[in-house]
Amino acid sequence: MKNKITVILKKNLANLGSIGTVVKVSSGYAFNYLIPRDFAQLATQGSLKHHKMFLDMKQQKLDEIQDKLQASAQKFNKISKISVKKKVGNNNQIFGSVNDKEIISKLFSITGEKLEKKNIYLPNIKALGIYNLNIIFTSDIQVSMKLQILPFFA
Structure with a gap:
């Protein structure tokens, strides 16, 4: 019967797990390859305690x-609708399109919260209407x- 020992992974390994995972492996595999x-x-008791403390701190940051x-x-959530004015051509087609920067600046002026482009999902807007x-x-x-x-008339 092989001796199994407990190790804490420092790197992601496909066959064992991700960083920080505590796993039991054979002693030869641990001492000849992993370590x-x-x-x-x-x-060890100290490293497991340190690992648990690290995980607790990480969870606390995620909660914050x-x-x-x-x-x-x-x-x-308090905002139900925002309006943007754009120059209009024929058939209610707008010049250009509505982009993320316009929406971000409009929402910032209303709420004071900064958003990133990756947080906003809007359709391709080329005409007047509600989206x-x-x-x-x-x-x-x-x-x-x-x-x-x-429509915006200058």
Whole structure:
């Protein structure tokens, strides 16, 4: 029977797991391959305690970020519709298109919250009308609102 020892992975390994995973492997595999190549470290009481503390800190940071995103989403949930004025040509076609920068600046002026381009999903807009605008913070936190394109006469 082979002796199994516990190690903490330092790198992602397809057959064992991801960084920080605590796994049991045979002692020969650990001492001859994983540890010399710095793929893993021996799991002692101290290193396991350190690993648990590190995971707790990481989870705490993730919770703080999640709370900030929830607060931002609450601000955006209060907005049901935003309007953007664009120059209009024939057949209610607008000159150019509505882009992410315009939407981000409009939402910033309303809420004071900065968004990134990757958070905003809007369709290709070339005409006047009402469109759906989706703001996605994470897979769990999403906000939908209406985007109204109005004519601008200079």
